[in-house]
Amino acid sequence: MLKTRDMRSAALAAGALALTLPAAADYHSKRGYDGYGGRGHGEGIVLHADADFSGESIRLNGAEPDLSRFRFNDRVSSISLRSGAWEVCTDANFRGRCEVIDGNVARLNEYRLNDNISSVRPVSRRGDWRGHPGDREDWQGGRGARGGLVLFADSELRGPSIEIGEDVSDLNAYRFNDKASSFLVTRGTWQVCEHANYRGRCEIISGGEGDLKPIRMNDNISSVRRFHGRW
Incomplete structure (x- = not known):
């Protein structure tokens, strides 16, 4: 049985380890899809290292200009969405070729984006793409991802x-x-x-x-x- 001092040391060590992980994303196990053993939990976007929603994955609830922070740059092969539509780009800071995803994508080869995504951000139904209020019209309404x-x-x-x-x-x-x-x-x-x-x-x-x-x-x-x- 651990002594009180040892238990405190173990707790502090666990806390320090948790602080080394980026706070903006949830890291999931290799079980895939949502990391919770199910397919309906969480919000935002889940990025999967392998096709068909498998392999290592991370879940994001907001814009991420550089996936290198999560050691996930150019590693995404499939995407599952929890809410809304998202823009995914080949370069950091939402540059390069970008596509809007409004549903689950089992294989990013369809978009020529397999292992080629470096930044992602949500597309709000009102407001602009930079995450602060804007005054442009509600042009999406389910159409934005299919237009051009x-x-x-x-x-x-x-x-x-x-x-x-x-x-x-x-x-x-x-x-x-x-x-x-x-x-x-x-x-x-x-x-x-x-x-x-x-x-x-x-x-x-x-x-x-x-x-x-x-x-x-x-x-x-x-x-x-x-x-x-x-x-």
Whole structure:
């Protein structure tokens, strides 16, 4: 039987060990899926090292700009969601190619993201992607993960917005002609043009987000269409 002093030392050692783990995530056993022996517990997103929700896993309840903190960078092969939709990106700080996930994904090969995720963050139904309140419209409503391109009236993904999932020859039809100041690409590559019917000066935008001023398209887009490498 341990003496009182030994018991205190053991408790302090256990506490010190617990403090060495990052506090933002829950580490799960190799049982997979949710680490609790079941499939319906917890909230947020669970990242699994192996396909089919197996292998080592971690659960996140908020944005994580660098999975290296959890020794989970470029290790994710499947994802199970507990709530909402999430953006996953190939580089740290939500850069590189990004995709929006709104349901369980047993094999990330489908998204060309197997062992290729470095940062993740939740997509709120209202508010912007950086986790603080915003004033853009509730453009998702279950549609955001399937569209492709979101245009925002203001810089830094703010203000009224529209989500586009197909070619639009004239943004007047959406009352959004010459109104876009920033963009978010959730899928594919897009051509944006300054005149209707894909005329005038055009630029190509792909995975990620940004302001349109650097490419001289701020308040200057009238038509958009998917880009397949040739017309």
